[in-house]
Amino acid sequence: xxxxxxxxxxxxAALVGLLWSQWPQGSGLxxxxxxxxxxxxxxxxxxxxxxADLTLSTVMTDVxxxxxxxxxxxxxxxxxxxxxxxxxxxxxxSAAFVxxxxxxxxxxxxxxxxxxxxxxxxxxxxxxxxxxxxTVKVQARKSGGGxxxxxxxxxxxxxxxxTEEP
Numbered sequence: 001x002x003x004x005x006x007x008x009x010x011x012x013a014a015l016v017g018l019l020w021s022q023w024p025q026g027s028g029l030x031x032x033x034x035x036x037x038x039x040x041x042x043x044x045x046x047x048x049x050x051x052a053d054l055t056l057s058t059v060m061t062d063v064x065x066x067x068x069x070x071x072x073x074x075x076x077x078x079x080x081x082x083x084x085x086x087x088x089x090x091x092x093x094s095a096a097f098v099x100x101x102x103x104x105x106x107x108x109x110x111x112x113x114x115x116x117x118x119x120x121x122x123x124x125x126x127x128x129x130x131x132x133x134x135t136v137k138v139q140a141r142k143s144g145g146g147x148x149x150x151x152x153x154x155x156x157x158x159x160x161x162x163t164e165e166p
Contacts (some may be wrong), residue, residue, distance in 0.1 A: 014084030036151055044164040046070065050081075056095055056142040060105075063097070066160045067137035071125035072130050074165040079138050080123040082157035085114040096113055097140040097151075099126050105139075114142065121157070127165070136162070 052067030063081070083095050093114045099106045110124035128136075138160055140151050151158055 003086045021122050046160075046162040048160045049156055050151065050158035054140060054151040054155050055069070056090075056140060056149045056151065058141055058144060060098065060139040063138045063140055063158065065160065067135060068160065068162060069133060069135050070130055071133055071161055071164070075128050075130060076125060076163045076165055077128060077136060078123065078125045078161045078163075079110065080121055080159055081110060081138070081140060082119060082121045082152040083112050083114065083149065084119050084152050085117060085147065085149045087147035087149070090114045090142060090149040091116045091145070091147075093145040093147075093149075094143040095140065095149065095151075096143075097122075097124070097127075097138055100126075100139055101128055101130070103135050114145070114147075119152075134159075 046068045048066050048068050050063055054061060054063050077099055079097065079099060081097050085091065091114060094111055095114055096109045096111045100110045106126050106128065108124060108126060110122040112120050112122045114125070142149055
């Protein structure tokens with residue numbers, strides 16, 4: 001029963017992400033009826049979705065598809081990853097992801113504990129100031145274990161969203 005609830009929660013999180021990504025920019029939040037305080041144009045927003053599953057290892061590895069070339073400016077970067085514990089041996093291990101700007105790993109990380117057969121979405125955000133056009137990417141790893149745990153792709157389950165701040 002608990003496993004079914006966790007799967008439903010992960011699917012609900014993915015659906016919310018899909019609906020939110022389709023919400024018209026600058027139209028306000030649902031039910032508010034008015035314009036948003038700060039309107040963001042399409043050119044000021046970048047979204048990338050994981051293009052393939054990543055089997056986790058103990059080495060930070062690029063998540064396929066979660067990279068973007070950002071223009072000079074101030075950016076808010078939101079990253080959400082859907083982790084899936086798979087196989088025997090990863091139970092109780094940790095998994096984490098970081099944002100790499102150029103070649104510099106930013107402070108902070110999204111962290112999750114892996115439990116037998118469970119799915120869990122973890123989100124983290126960063127505020128970065130870019131003085132030149134720069135590539136950002138997401139990397140993930142697990143702390144140990146012999147299982148085949150993954151970062152899952154598809155249905156906007158793992159994504160990077162960058163919004164240029166005024």
